[in-house]
Amino acid sequence: DAGVIQSPRHEVTEMGQEVTLRCKPISGHNSLFWYRQTMMRGLELLIYFNNNVPIDDSGMPEDRFSAKMPNASFSTLKIQPSEPRDSAVYFCASRRTSGGKETQYFGPGTRLLVL
């Protein structure tokens, strides 16, 4: 099992540029989550999907952020235009609910630095 795969692992960009983060969940998992982690704000839930459908995007900071899940094996988080305050580690996680039990696994994260 390859686990949750995220790309890129590191991204350095300039303010105003578009950033696209990618996530491949674990096969068979039916929920996908995007988180952002900073020292100041901790681990924040941005958005999550159940069966490819966005359920709660209340954590998305502003309209510059958008997320899609076109199929069960791929999701993107896009920031356009990026700003220095978007610098953080972005985690994708997927979850399988089976027999009433929920098992969530995180990807290794994407470290984003916006200059």
Place this chain on the structure above:
Amino acid sequence: RKEVEQDPGPFNVPEGATVAFNCTYSNSASQSFFWYRQDCRKEPKLLMSVYSSGNEDGRFTAQLNRASQYISLLIRDSKLSDSATYLCVVNNDMRFGAGTRLTVKP
């Protein structure tokens, strides 16, 4: 009030000590509870689920107190390798607490 609140610590304890963390939640309808561990510059990893009757896994014990709306994690005989940040997660939409930093010293 935040949905999930944790004492950020840090907790600095000697090897062999017993240490406990609490996590309070605001939604009384919450059904799912978990403890995660996060090492420096790594992703969070599931440590254990928290069941209504409480559960134990080796040196780790998790408990749920619905009346007071908190979950707890107890670590007995702490090891140097237990040094990490411990995060609680409450409810179906997997919102995390801020995390409690633990350092176990020789």
